[in-house]
Amino acid sequence: MAGPEHIREAERLTKQAEEWMDADTGWKARLSTAERLAHRQADLATAQVHALLALVATQLAPAAPPAAQDVTVYRAAYEHSLFPLGLYANAEAAQAHCEALVSGEHPADAVLFFEWSVDEDDPESVCELDVRIGTETTPTGYTVTAVVAEADYDPEADA
Structure with missing residues (x-):
């Protein structure tokens, strides 16, 4: 029964x-x-x-599986690398990874200021990391990009 x-x-x-x-x-x-x-x-x-x-x-009784939903992950990358540095659940973690790598490229006593720039018209676009040392600001080549993993395949999207 x-x-x-x-x-x-x-x-x-x-x-x-x-x-x-x-x-x-x-x-x-x-x-x-x-x-x-x-x-x-x-x-x-x-x-x-x-x-x-x-x-x-x-x-x-087994619970019904939750409905699939789109998921946004944040890809940390370096412009001269073929592979991403990592995928993260939030932008802050991806940015922290990039900042740690830039910090490791400079002497320990260097005072670094990190500045993330993003297109204000498209907040989901690529964030680029610049580092400021004293009065000089330099692009680092590190980026964080929001990437949406689709929950379902949509054959109409390919057309």
Whole structure:
């Protein structure tokens, strides 16, 4: 039996248990009150077992998988590398990776100021990292790009 069948059986037995005490005619009327009470208690106990089994069945049933959704990841890259430096769940982590690499390219006592530039008209575009040392600002070649991983294939998108 599955959960819904257990629920229906529990409801049927609960109704039947009540009928044991309402028997004024027929063969149930020939039973003593104690015998009808015993039958009623047995039906209620069995109904409880079916209700419990229905509850367990709902707890053990596999949950429906969540609907697929588009996911945005952030790709850290260097212009002279064929491969990305990494993919991150947020832009800050990708930027921190780039900044750490630039810091490693300079002496430990150098004071670096990082400046990320992005096209204000397109906030999802490529962010480029510049480093300022003193009054001189230099492009680094490091970038962070928001990349959308599509949840589903759309054959119309290729057309």
